[in-house]
Amino acid sequence: MHHELTVWSRGIIMDKEARDVSTCVTAAARQLGYYAENVSDYVDDPDRTNCLVRRYARFADEPILDRFVYENPHPDWVVLVEETIIKAVNFFRLTADGEGVLVINSARDPYYLLKFLPDHMLAKLAKLVVVDATGLAEQRGSSPWMFVRDLSELAFDRMSTEGAVERLAIGRGIAAPLIGALVAATGVLPVDAVAEVVADRDAMLRGATQHTVVEYAREP
Amino acid sequence: MSVRGTHVPEHLRLPIAGVTPPPTEKDGQRLFPTGNFRFFRPVYKDKTPPCNHACPTGEQIQKYLDYVKHDRYLDGYLTIMQDNPMPSVTGRVCYHPCETACNRAAHDEPIGIRGVERFLGDYGLNLAENPVKKDLPPLNGRTVAIVGSGPGGLACAYHLRRRGYASVIFEALAKPGGMLRAGIPAWHLPEAILDAEIAKLLDLGGIEIRCGTRIGDDVTLDQLRTSYAAVFLALGQDIGRRLDAEGGQARGVVGAMEFLRETGLGRPVRIGRDVLVIGGGNTASDAARSAIRIGGGAATIVSLEAEDELLIQPEDLAHAKEEGVGLRPNHALVRVLTDDGGNVSGAVLARARLAKDDNGTVVPHLTPGTETEVRCDTILVAIGQVQVLGWLPAHYTERGLVRADEFGRVPDEGGTVFAGGDVMRGPSMVVDALGDGKRAARDIDRVLSGEPVRPDDPVEVMPYEKLNTAYFRHAPRTEAPLAPAGTRRTSHVTEVTLAYSREEALAEADRCMSCGVCNGCDNCYIVCPDVSVMRDTRQNGHYSIRTHYCKGCLVCVQECPTGCLEKVPEMDFDEPDAVVRMETAFAPYEGAHAEQAPFTRQLIEEAIAAYDASRSNSQSVQPNGPGVTS
Numbered sequence: 001m002h003h004e005l006t007v008w009s010r011g012i013i014m015d016k017e018a019r020d021v022s023t024c025v026t027a028a029a030r031q032l033g034y035y036a037e038n039v040s041d042y043v044d045d046p047d048r049t050n051c052l053v054r055r056y057a058r059f060a061d062e063p064i065l066d067r068f069v070y071e072n073p074h075p076d077w078v079v080l081v082e083e084t085i086i087k088a089v090n091f092f093r094l095t096a097d098g099e100g101v102l103v104i105n106s107a108r109d110p111y112y113l114l115k116f117l118p119d120h121m122l123a124k125l126a127k128l129v130v131v132d133a134t135g136l137a138e139q140r141g142s143s144p145w146m147f148v149r150d151l152s153e154l155a156f157d158r159m160s161t162e163g164a165v166e167r168l169a170i171g172r173g174i175a176a177p178l179i180g181a182l183v184a185a186t187g188v189l190p191v192d193a194v195a196e197v198v199a200d201r202d203a204m205l206r207g208a209t210q211h212t213v214v215e216y217a218r219e220p
Numbered sequence: 221m222s223v224r225g226t227h228v229p230e231h232l233r234l235p236i237a238g239v240t241p242p243p244t245e246k247d248g249q250r251l252f253p254t255g256n257f258r259f260f261r262p263v264y265k266d267k268t269p270p271c272n273h274a275c276p277t278g279e280q281i282q283k284y285l286d287y288v289k290h291d292r293y294l295d296g297y298l299t300i301m302q303d304n305p306m307p308s309v310t311g312r313v314c315y316h317p318c319e320t321a322c323n324r325a326a327h328d329e330p331i332g333i334r335g336v337e338r339f340l341g342d343y344g345l346n347l348a349e350n351p352v353k354k355d356l357p358p359l360n361g362r363t364v365a366i367v368g369s370g371p372g373g374l375a376c377a378y379h380l381r382r383r384g385y386a387s388v389i390f391e392a393l394a395k396p397g398g399m400l401r402a403g404i405p406a407w408h409l410p411e412a413i414l415d416a417e418i419a420k421l422l423d424l425g426g427i428e429i430r431c432g433t434r435i436g437d438d439v440t441l442d443q444l445r446t447s448y449a450a451v452f453l454a455l456g457q458d459i460g461r462r463l464d465a466e467g468g469q470a471r472g473v474v475g476a477m478e479f480l481r482e483t484g485l486g487r488p489v490r491i492g493r494d495v496l497v498i499g500g501g502n503t504a505s506d507a508a509r510s511a512i513r514i515g516g517g518a519a520t521i522v523s524l525e526a527e528d529e530l531l532i533q534p535e536d537l538a539h540a541k542e543e544g545v546g547l548r549p550n551h552a553l554v555r556v557l558t559d560d561g562g563n564v565s566g567a568v569l570a571r572a573r574l575a576k577d578d579n580g581t582v583v584p585h586l587t588p589g590t591e592t593e594v595r596c597d598t599i600l601v602a603i604g605q606v607q608v609l610g611w612l613p614a615h616y617t618e619r620g621l622v623r624a625d626e627f628g629r630v631p632d633e634g635g636t637v638f639a640g641g642d643v644m645r646g647p648s649m650v651v652d653a654l655g656d657g658k659r660a661a662r663d664i665d666r667v668l669s670g671e672p673v674r675p676d677d678p679v680e681v682m683p684y685e686k687l688n689t690a691y692f693r694h695a696p697r698t699e700a701p702l703a704p705a706g707t708r709r710t711s712h713v714t715e716v717t718l719a720y721s722r723e724e725a726l727a728e729a730d731r732c733m734s735c736g737v738c739n740g741c742d743n744c745y746i747v748c749p750d751v752s753v754m755r756d757t758r759q760n761g762h763y764s765i766r767t768h769y770c771k772g773c774l775v776c777v778q779e780c781p782t783g784c785l786e787k788v789p790e791m792d793f794d795e796p797d798a799v800v801r802m803e804t805a806f807a808p809y810e811g812a813h814a815e816q817a818p819f820t821r822q823l824i825e826e827a828i829a830a831y832d833a834s835r836s837n838s839q840s841v842q843p844n845g846p847g848v849t850s
Contacts, residue, residue, distance in 0.1 A: 010259070050257040050771055067824050084790045087799045088256030108791065115796045 001034075002060035003188060004072035008091055009081035011051035017081050020175035021182070022057035027170075028183075028194040029059035036060075039070040052089060077186060079103045079178055081133075086116050092124040098217045100124040103182045105133040105174060110214045122216070131181035131211035133174045137203050171198030177207025184208035253800045254750070258772025260787035262744070262765055267736030267784065268679040271333060274321035276655030277303045277375070281318055281333055282737050288336055288729035294351060297344040300337065301352050304654055305378035306371070306417040308345050309400060311338025312409050312717065314651050315533050323684040323735050329697035332720070332728045339725040345416050350423055352382075359426050360384040364664060365448035367435050370398020371650045372454030372641030374418065375657025376664075377427045383665045386426035388448070392434040395485060398456050399642070400650065402481035403503070405510045406713050411486075436611030450636040450664045453612075453622055454657065457605040457642040463498065467556030472564030476507035476602035483510060483712070492597030493517025496567055498553050499602030500525040500574075501647075505532040507600045508545045513712040515598070520546035522553060524574040524584050539716055542705040552584040554591055556599060566595045607643050621646060627663045627673045628656060636667060682736030682783055691743070691781035695731050698724045738763070738784040744776035768800050 009018030026038035036059035083106035110130045183194045198204040271281040287296035300307045322330035366373040369391040377387040460475030495511040500523030508519035527549045552572035559565040571590040622639040630637040640656025701718040745753045752770035
């Protein structure tokens with residue numbers, strides 16, 4: 001058993017959310033006795049606002065041999081912290097055909113999102129999981145995003161504020177429902193066990209129950 | 221699916237981080253379609269400026285101010301002429317709802333739009349050839365009857381002509397122009413200007429005005445309906461309401477409308493040197509000021525309204541005061557006093573205030589015991605206007621006005637009778653009538669070509685708060701120059717408000733903030749840190765966003781002075797075929813970084829094996845040491 005999780009997000013303004021997803025999955029996997037690794041990617045120049053950034057987690061029941069390769073070579077779980085990334089990049093590079101689980105933070109219709117995947121990416125897709133993490137997360141003020149009120153204000157963030165108001169708790173805000181949806185939809189790690197390591201347990205469990213799954217590979 | 225960004229030419233295929241060519245290098249940018257950074261896209265979305273929205277004719281004011289700014293007067297003139305056939309008239313007499321709505325009022329002072337309109341209108345009048353004429357379509361053989369040659373009728377004829385229809389205008393008076401001639405004094409609107417504007421319309425061909433023809437007497441409505449494709453009723457309201465007071469029949473009590481009409485038509489009028497004007501609206505002000513000019517004496521406006529409630533246009537009121545017009549606010553006429561010959565010799569006034577009954581009818585509330593006697597030799601009555609509508613079928617009219625639906629259609633079986641202007645809406649502005657004429661022409665065209673009539677599309681009006689006001693320096697308004705009050709008092713033909721010079725018109729046009737409409741200021745082009753705003757010509761809205769590269773930093777949106785740039789969620793663009801995917805910046809092709817080299821993997825496997833062996837042999841291992849000791 002070997003799973004590779006790549007979380008895609010945007011530099012600075014929503015970096016912490018991505019990091020929390022991979023960290024929680026790794027921590028839970030370790031506690032469950034798996035071999036696990038959690039890596040941040042710095043080659044994408046994550047100090048740039050809006051820039052695509054990745055966080056990697058992988059776990060297996062035998063030692064992980066790709067020690068000097070921090071990019072996941074064959075990601076089978078992919079989480080998009082912000083929905084527009086579906087248009088941005090081939091996040092299924094080197095994923096095995098029909099094995100990719102894609103979790104998107106979006107309030108849109110899953111079939112609308114699917115329209116933006118080209119055939120070669122659809123070939124890799126096993127299931128699409130759509131969770132409105134922004135809506136399910138704990139609302140801080142009027143929004144769960146870290147520093148600002150809503151996404152449209154987030155778009156104007158040029159403060160490079162990452163770390164300025166860092167929240168030490170891991171698994172708060174947007175990350176919690178995303179983790180819930182990912183863990184529940186993949187079914188490899190027990191939801192309750194993962195919930196133990198997520199700071200906002202309630203939001204994580206909301207995400208675990210309130211999401212839409214499209215079993216794409218099984219659809220005719 | 222586009223493959224831009226995934227194709228890397230051979231010579232650039234360098235697998236090592238940091239040495240791929242920067243985007244500035246030849247072909248380099250093609251590798252980095254950084255459009256995938258973006259989750260909001262800047263989009264040019266022109267809104268409706270408040271001036272344009274407030275103008276009943278829908279003049280594209282921002283557009284022609286922009287043309288004036290760039291010395292393109294002919295383009296500016298043609299822009300006005302798309303909506304309003306007589307800018308020289310409205311440039312003088314309009315009550316400028318545009319200036320009232322102008323966002324600049326919240327910034328410093330509204331723009332002198334009317335003055336610029338007059339500047340362009342007079343520019344157009346002075347052209348040797350009417351530039352509108354050459355773009356007119358040929359006549360389509362259908363003719364519309366128009367009743368009344370006031371602003372509503374003339375505008376309808378003009379806009380019908382632009383759509384290929386001929387028209388015949390029936391005018392009861394001896395000269396065309398309706399209220400423009402018979403209601404507005406020459407010191408507001410010189411006769412020569414009005415004549416020139418009407419001549420310009422007639423010169424377009426296909427428009428005929430039959431003066432001295434009163435519908436109802438000389439021609440019947442049924443004749444119009446059967447002989448013409450459609451009928452537009454724009455006969456206005458030109459009969460003054462009678463004074464309902466004791467002595468109201470005395471010689472010397474004259475309707476203000478009748479007084480203004482006779483002067484406007486150039487007939488001799490008699491007016492005393494001591495004039496009382498009853499009423500609190502613009503007609504009262506015009507009549508009082510004309511009375512001073514013609515009679516050479518004094519005039520006092522007696523109104524129920526308090527001074528700050530007067531319905532007189534504020535600048536007109538100020539000009540009237542300069543000219544010596546007296547005010548008696550909060551007073552009502554109780555009785556007219558006459559001498560032995562039946563001539564007016566004075567009036568009894570009482571303090572009063574304006575009140576309205578449940579139907580909205582004005583009911584004066586007099587204070588008993590406050591009657592005073594004043595001397596006067598003429599009383600001008602300006603307490604409202606009506607129109608004789610007895611010749612119309614009864615179901616056409618309601619409370620002295622012509623009934624019409626939202627498209628100006630009279631409840632007529634054929635659906636081809638329209639109405640507009642004062643006769644439909646009650647006393648209102650010249651520009652309202654011009655707007656009604658324009659809409660009637662559009663809807664007549666729709667009805668006659670078998671199209672359904674439909675309301676205008678909803679528009680988004682740009683509020684001041686959405687402008688980036690930091691970009692607009694405070695600049696005072698240039699008021700239109702005035703003739704000296706002394707000269708004005710003695711001449712009925714000296715214009716009160718004078719024209720802007722070219723420089724003044726330019727300065728006013730330059731103050732336009734172009735609310736919500738791209739005016740080609742180049743700001744987005746300059747501030748874009750990514751060279752993603754492209755420009756072909758420097759003109760309204762001629763920018764494009766290079767969506768392959770725009771990172772969605774939205775600096776352009778923040779720095780757009782006019783607010784025409786908006787951010788739209790990228791996911792709202794339902795264009796899967798336009799999606800450009802890129803590989804991440806420093807792993808430009810598939811496979812770079814992503815897999816362990818076999819040799820390295822072998823080393824790791826050996827190391828793990830050695831570690832396991834050392835554990836089973838209980839030997840210690842030095843991490844990062846020279847190797848496994850045996």
